[in-house]
Amino acid sequence: MTTIRLTLLAYVSLGGTLAATGRSLAAVPFCLFALLICGELLLRAIPGVPAGHRAGVPAETGVPAARLGLAAMAGLVTLPLVALALHATGVPVRVTPLAAGIAATVSLAAAGAVLRELLRHRRADVPTQRGPHLPAAAAAVGTGTAVAVAVPVVLAIAIGGVAARIYTDSPKPEQPGYLSVALNGWAAGISKPVTVPRRGLVVPVRVTSAGLDPVTVSLRVRISGHLVGARPVTLDADTARSFTIRVPALPSDGCLRPVRISVGATSAGFYARGTGKGRAAC
Amino acid sequence: MSATTAGIDAGRSSRTRLPGAGLLRGGRETAACALTLTVTAAAGAAALVVAFRRAEWGGNDQFGYFWAGMLIFTLPAAFWGVRRTASARLRLAVLVGYALFTYLPKLLRNPSGPLYHDEYAHWGQAHDILLDGRLFEQNPIVRVIGEYPGLHATVASLAALTGLTVWHAALLLLITTHVLVVLGVAVLAGQLWPDPRIGVAAAFVYSLNSSFLYFDTQLGYESLAIAVLIWALAGGLRTMRAGTRGARIGGVVLTVLLALATVATHHLTALWLTGIFGLIALACTVVSVRRRELVTAARTAWALTSGTALVVAFWMGAVAPRTGSYLDPYLGRALGQFGGLAGGSSGGRTLFSGSVAPWWEQNTAFVAPGFALLAMIGATVLWWRRRRSADPFTTAASAAMLLVGALYFPATLLILTPSGAEGARRSWAFSYLGLAVVVAPMIIALLDRPRRVFTGSLLLCGCALMLVGNNAAGMNPSYRFPGPPVFGSDTKAATPEVLAAAAWMRETQGRETRLVADRYSGLIFGSYGEQEPTTGSESFPTYDLYLAQPGKPISPALLHQLRSWRFEFLVVDRRMAEQVPDIKIYFETNEPIPHDGRPAFTKAQLAKFDTMPWLIKVYDGPHVAIYRFDFDSLGAKIARNPR
Structure with missing residues (x-):
C-alpha cells in the first residue's frame, strides 16, 4: 500500500478512536490499528524498506511476522514517547494532546517516508506514477499473514474468554467478615x-x-x-x-x-x- | 552443508517436485494442526480452571492439574512449530497461539485487578497519570518507578484513548507484549540462522524461563521493556547486516529510539540491552581483527552500543539519578552474603523452606539448571564445530549470545542468598535469551538426525522438565495460585477489611496523604487507597515505631523525620503480634526484625498506640487500626480520672 494511503488510513483510525471514546469495543481496534500504521510509517521513514533478501544471508522470511512485529513495537513505543514529549512541553497526558501527538508523529513519519521513497526512486531512475510504491515483498501485512495472526487470536479469545468467565463466575470461598x-x-x-x-x-x-x-x-x-x-x-x-x-x-x-x-x-x-x-x- | 540447511533444502525440494500434492498436504497439515491445537487448548484451559478452583478452596492437587493443563497444549504446539514441513504462516499461527495460551495462567490468577506486589505500584502509578496527566510522580510503594514512566504512560494513554479501565488497558498491553516477546525471539534467532525452525525452537526454549509465565506477564515495567529489548536486538542485528549506509544509519536511529523507550520503562532491561550490544560488538571486532571480515558490522555494532549506552547514561544520570542507590544495595548485599556463604558462615537461604510445592516440582527445580548446562555444553560444541563454516556474523553474534546465556549459571548460585535471590530470578529472563538463541540450532540439528522420533520425544520431555522446574524455582506458589486468606502474603493482602479501611481513608481524608504502614497494608493503601505509604528503610526506620516497647520513648530523630516530612497517619495491623508473615517480611526485605518462627511483636507493642496522646485513633477494625499523628501533643499528660 502506498505511504499516502497508509497515512490517510492512520488519520481515519485515529479519528475513529476519538469518535468511539467511551465505547471501548469500538475504540480498541481503531486505536491498535492506528498505532500499527504509525509504526509501519516510522519503519518506512527511519530504516526504510529492506532492499530485499540477499542469497545466503538469513532473513525474516521464515517468520513472516518480522516486519509486522517491528511495526507493532514501533507503534507501541510511540505512546510513551509522545507522553514524554507532552511532559517535556508541559502539556498534561490527556486524550486530545495524545491524539494530536500521534497525528504529528504519523505526519512526520509519512513525510520522511515519502521523501525517502522519492530519493530512492530518483537514484534508481524509476518513473514514479501515482505516488511512490513499495516492492510487493515489503508490503507490511499480506492477507495470509493477517489470517495466520487472526485465527489464533479469535480462538484464544473464545477459549480464554470462556475459561476466564467460568472461573470468575464460579462460587468463591467466603472472605472473613x-x-x-x-x-x-x-x-x-x-x-x-x-x-x-x-x-x-x-x-x-x-x-x-x-x-x-x-x-x-x-x-x-x-x-x-x-x-x-x-x-x-x-x-x-x-x-x-x-x-x-x-x-x-x-x-x-x-x-x-x-x-x-x-x-x-x-x-x-x-x-x-x-x-x-x-x-x-x- | 550443515544439517540445518539440509533440512530446509529437503523441505523445498519436496514442494518443488510435487506442487499440487504439497499444497494438498499443506492444507491437510494446517487443518490437523488447527484441530489438534484447538482441542488441546480447550482441554488445557479446562485443566487450568480446575487447578485454580482447587487451589482457591484450599486443595493441594492444583499443581498436577496446572502442569497437565500447560503441557497438554505446549508440547503439541512445540511439535507443530518445529515440524519440518510446516509452512511459515502455520509457524506464525502456532507461535501466536502459544503466546496467547501461555498468558492464560496469569489472566486466571487475577483477571480483575492488581495482585502482585509490583502490580499495585504500577497500577497506582498508571491510575495517577490518568487522573492527573502528570509523569514522573513519586510512587509510594516502589520509589524508583516514578522515574521510569514508560509502562505507566503507555497504559494510561491506552486507557485514555480507548475508554478502557486502567486494568483492562494494562491487560491489552501485556497480552500484546507477551505475543511480541514470543515472535521477537523467533525473529531474533531468524537474524542469525536461515532455518525458520530454529527461530521457532528459540521461542519455545525462551518460554521455559522462570519469568515467562508469571513475572513478565504481570503489570510490571519489565514486562513491556523486555519486549522492546528483544525487538531492539532484532532490529540491531538487522542493522548490522544491512547492505547500504543509509539503511545502517536508519537502523541505528530506530534502535536508539527503541533503546530510549526501553530506558524510559525499566532500568535493568536498559542495562542488559547495552551489555548485549556491547558483547556483540566485541565479538564482531574479534572476528574482524582475526579474519578481516565483519569490519562494517563491527563498526555498526559499536555505533549501536554507543548510542544505546549514551541514551541509558543520560537517563540514569539526568532523569533517574537515584537508580544506582536503588540497585546497588541489592547487588552489594548479595555479593557480601555470597562471600559469607563461601566462607562457611550462615545467613543463606534454604530453598523451598516451608513451601507447599509438591516434591516432584521441587526436584525438577534442582534438575533444570543441570539440564540447561547440558544444553549449553551441546550448543557450545556445535558453535565450535560450525565456527568456520557458518556465516561469520552468525558465528560472532552467537558467540556473544553464548556469553549472555552463560550468565544464567552464576546467577543460579545467587539464589542461595537472601538479597541475591530476587536479582538472580530477574536475571534469568535476560540470560535465557542468550541460552535460547544458541541452544535452538542444537535442537534442530538433533531433530535432523536419524531416530528423530526418539530424540524429539526426549527433547519434549526435557522441555517439560525445564518448564516445571524453572517456574517452581522462580515463583512462589502463593503468587502462582489463589488460596485461603493468609497473613503476610502480597497476593493475599487485599482482604475485605483492609480494602474497607483504605476506602474509608480515601473517602474521608482525600488522596495522597502520607502514612506509615506495614508492607501488606501499604500495598492496599498505596494503590486502591491512593495514599502515600512508607514501610520504612535503613535511613527512615519507621518500623521502630512498632518495635518500641510500651512506656519506652520513641527515637526523637524518627519523630522529627515524620513531622518534617508531613506524615499524617499510622496504620497498625495487629496480626503482626499474632502470626508470622507468610513470606517472612513485615516491612521490607532488609528489616532489622528477628525471624525465628514466632511473631516479632507482642500485643502490648501494638496496643501502646491507644494510650499515646499524640496518636488519635480514627478507625478500628478487628485487625487494622488507623491513627492520626498529632505531633503538637507529644509529651502531653493524660488525666487519670474522668472527672
Whole structure:
C-alpha cells in the first residue's frame, strides 16, 4: 500500500478512536490499528524498506511476522514517547494532546517516508506514477499473514474468554467478615485535642458490618477508661450505619482525657479537655 | 552443508517436485494442526480452571492439574512449530497461539485487578497519570518507578484513548507484549540462522524461563521493556547486516529510539540491552581483527552500543539519578552474603523452606539448571564445530549470545542468598535469551538426525522438565495460585477489611496523604487507597515505631523525620503480634526484625498506640487500626480520672 494511503488510513483510525471514546469495543481496534500504521510509517521513514533478501544471508522470511512485529513495537513505543514529549512541553497526558501527538508523529513519519521513497526512486531512475510504491515483498501485512495472526487470536479469545468467565463466575470461598468503627463527619478530621463545651459534645461515628450475620452490639463511650454511656445498636449484614454519641462536659482543669467509642472489641477515639484553663496536676 | 540447511533444502525440494500434492498436504497439515491445537487448548484451559478452583478452596492437587493443563497444549504446539514441513504462516499461527495460551495462567490468577506486589505500584502509578496527566510522580510503594514512566504512560494513554479501565488497558498491553516477546525471539534467532525452525525452537526454549509465565506477564515495567529489548536486538542485528549506509544509519536511529523507550520503562532491561550490544560488538571486532571480515558490522555494532549506552547514561544520570542507590544495595548485599556463604558462615537461604510445592516440582527445580548446562555444553560444541563454516556474523553474534546465556549459571548460585535471590530470578529472563538463541540450532540439528522420533520425544520431555522446574524455582506458589486468606502474603493482602479501611481513608481524608504502614497494608493503601505509604528503610526506620516497647520513648530523630516530612497517619495491623508473615517480611526485605518462627511483636507493642496522646485513633477494625499523628501533643499528660 502506498505511504499516502497508509497515512490517510492512520488519520481515519485515529479519528475513529476519538469518535468511539467511551465505547471501548469500538475504540480498541481503531486505536491498535492506528498505532500499527504509525509504526509501519516510522519503519518506512527511519530504516526504510529492506532492499530485499540477499542469497545466503538469513532473513525474516521464515517468520513472516518480522516486519509486522517491528511495526507493532514501533507503534507501541510511540505512546510513551509522545507522553514524554507532552511532559517535556508541559502539556498534561490527556486524550486530545495524545491524539494530536500521534497525528504529528504519523505526519512526520509519512513525510520522511515519502521523501525517502522519492530519493530512492530518483537514484534508481524509476518513473514514479501515482505516488511512490513499495516492492510487493515489503508490503507490511499480506492477507495470509493477517489470517495466520487472526485465527489464533479469535480462538484464544473464545477459549480464554470462556475459561476466564467460568472461573470468575464460579462460587468463591467466603472472605472473613469484620465489624469496624470510625470517627465520622467532622470527627474524622480531628487532628488535635478537642475542647468539650459545657453542654457536652455530639460526635458522629460510623459502624460497618460486612460478611457477618445481623448482630446487636453495645455502643459504648468511655472517658479515661470509665464508662459514661452505652446503648445497644443493631447492625444488619453488610451495612454501614452512622450514629452520634454524646460526650459530657469535662472538668475545667485543662487536662487531656482519652475518649473511647467502642463497638464490641473495636474502638476509635480522641483526646479531649474541658473549657477553661485550670492548672490542676494531671 | 550443515544439517540445518539440509533440512530446509529437503523441505523445498519436496514442494518443488510435487506442487499440487504439497499444497494438498499443506492444507491437510494446517487443518490437523488447527484441530489438534484447538482441542488441546480447550482441554488445557479446562485443566487450568480446575487447578485454580482447587487451589482457591484450599486443595493441594492444583499443581498436577496446572502442569497437565500447560503441557497438554505446549508440547503439541512445540511439535507443530518445529515440524519440518510446516509452512511459515502455520509457524506464525502456532507461535501466536502459544503466546496467547501461555498468558492464560496469569489472566486466571487475577483477571480483575492488581495482585502482585509490583502490580499495585504500577497500577497506582498508571491510575495517577490518568487522573492527573502528570509523569514522573513519586510512587509510594516502589520509589524508583516514578522515574521510569514508560509502562505507566503507555497504559494510561491506552486507557485514555480507548475508554478502557486502567486494568483492562494494562491487560491489552501485556497480552500484546507477551505475543511480541514470543515472535521477537523467533525473529531474533531468524537474524542469525536461515532455518525458520530454529527461530521457532528459540521461542519455545525462551518460554521455559522462570519469568515467562508469571513475572513478565504481570503489570510490571519489565514486562513491556523486555519486549522492546528483544525487538531492539532484532532490529540491531538487522542493522548490522544491512547492505547500504543509509539503511545502517536508519537502523541505528530506530534502535536508539527503541533503546530510549526501553530506558524510559525499566532500568535493568536498559542495562542488559547495552551489555548485549556491547558483547556483540566485541565479538564482531574479534572476528574482524582475526579474519578481516565483519569490519562494517563491527563498526555498526559499536555505533549501536554507543548510542544505546549514551541514551541509558543520560537517563540514569539526568532523569533517574537515584537508580544506582536503588540497585546497588541489592547487588552489594548479595555479593557480601555470597562471600559469607563461601566462607562457611550462615545467613543463606534454604530453598523451598516451608513451601507447599509438591516434591516432584521441587526436584525438577534442582534438575533444570543441570539440564540447561547440558544444553549449553551441546550448543557450545556445535558453535565450535560450525565456527568456520557458518556465516561469520552468525558465528560472532552467537558467540556473544553464548556469553549472555552463560550468565544464567552464576546467577543460579545467587539464589542461595537472601538479597541475591530476587536479582538472580530477574536475571534469568535476560540470560535465557542468550541460552535460547544458541541452544535452538542444537535442537534442530538433533531433530535432523536419524531416530528423530526418539530424540524429539526426549527433547519434549526435557522441555517439560525445564518448564516445571524453572517456574517452581522462580515463583512462589502463593503468587502462582489463589488460596485461603493468609497473613503476610502480597497476593493475599487485599482482604475485605483492609480494602474497607483504605476506602474509608480515601473517602474521608482525600488522596495522597502520607502514612506509615506495614508492607501488606501499604500495598492496599498505596494503590486502591491512593495514599502515600512508607514501610520504612535503613535511613527512615519507621518500623521502630512498632518495635518500641510500651512506656519506652520513641527515637526523637524518627519523630522529627515524620513531622518534617508531613506524615499524617499510622496504620497498625495487629496480626503482626499474632502470626508470622507468610513470606517472612513485615516491612521490607532488609528489616532489622528477628525471624525465628514466632511473631516479632507482642500485643502490648501494638496496643501502646491507644494510650499515646499524640496518636488519635480514627478507625478500628478487628485487625487494622488507623491513627492520626498529632505531633503538637507529644509529651502531653493524660488525666487519670474522668472527672
